[in-house]
Amino acid sequence: MRFDVFTLFPGMFVGVFDDSILQRARDAGLIEIHTHNLRDFTYDKHHVCDDTPYGGGGGMVMKPEPIFEAIEKVLGDDPAQRPPLVLTTPQGRVFDTDMAREFAQQPRLAILCGHYEGIDERVRTLVTAEVSIGDYVLTGGEIPAMVLVDAIARFIPGVVGDPGAPHQDSHATGLLEHPHYTRPLEFRAMRVPDILLSGHHANIERWRRNESLRRTLKRRPDLLRQVALSEADKNFLRELGWVESPISNV
Numbered sequence: 001m002r003f004d005v006f007t008l009f010p011g012m013f014v015g016v017f018d019d020s021i022l023q024r025a026r027d028a029g030l031i032e033i034h035t036h037n038l039r040d041f042t043y044d045k046h047h048v049c050d051d052t053p054y055g056g057g058g059g060m061v062m063k064p065e066p067i068f069e070a071i072e073k074v075l076g077d078d079p080a081q082r083p084p085l086v087l088t089t090p091q092g093r094v095f096d097t098d099m100a101r102e103f104a105q106q107p108r109l110a111i112l113c114g115h116y117e118g119i120d121e122r123v124r125t126l127v128t129a130e131v132s133i134g135d136y137v138l139t140g141g142e143i144p145a146m147v148l149v150d151a152i153a154r155f156i157p158g159v160v161g162d163p164g165a166p167h168q169d170s171h172a173t174g175l176l177e178h179p180h181y182t183r184p185l186e187f188r189a190m191r192v193p194d195i196l197l198s199g200h201h202a203n204i205e206r207w208r209r210n211e212s213l214r215r216t217l218k219r220r221p222d223l224l225r226q227v228a229l230s231e232a233d234k235n236f237l238r239e240l241g242w243v244e245s246p247i248s249n250v
Helices: 020-027 064-075 097-103 121-125 142-153 201-219 221-226 231-239
Strands: 002-007 032-037 085-094 108-113 129-132
Touching (some): 085 142
Parallel strands (some): 085 129
16 A cells, blocks of 8 residues: 655654554555655745735645645646545544544555645645544644554554454454453562463453453443444443443444
């Protein structure tokens, strides 16, 4: 899969895309990541990409010309042939696992990093999706772009060592993930639960499911309204004091 990231600050991505799992995936040819400096698509002496807003007000707005120029030169003149273009903006739909999984089906994805007070509204005619990583405002869209690439890449086969891991992590199943343990067996009087040493896989899976339910109820009970729960799940949760919502689970 190929990612094209359009940004005013390509230096911010150095290191993030050049280390750990993403770098190994790039070395293996599983993903390509290309950053494009929007200032390279200007024609004035100072490579200006922002200007004051019409109507007054504070802050600066990203100009349309460099963005249109960059998109058309890198992604092509024909909108029908271009890959999806995602705008990172606090006004967008909140990014989640389902969205990451959906984007990972694309052979190519472009990301436009918003900045300053935002973009000239006419740029939105180029955009196919607007995405936010949460209900807060950052100094720019570069960090959200990093989040998108990292989360989406994990669903590309071969990027993560265990192919099932992305589908079992927190939020992938709708629940928070169960606790994990590794060696040593006992550390500072804290021992690995005996069930994990039993070798009884069915019991281990039930324990993991129950601990996932327990953790979700304690930390993110709102998620339980969105998860398909079995009768065994519900019985376990009721033992913990859970009261089923009048809105039925999906």
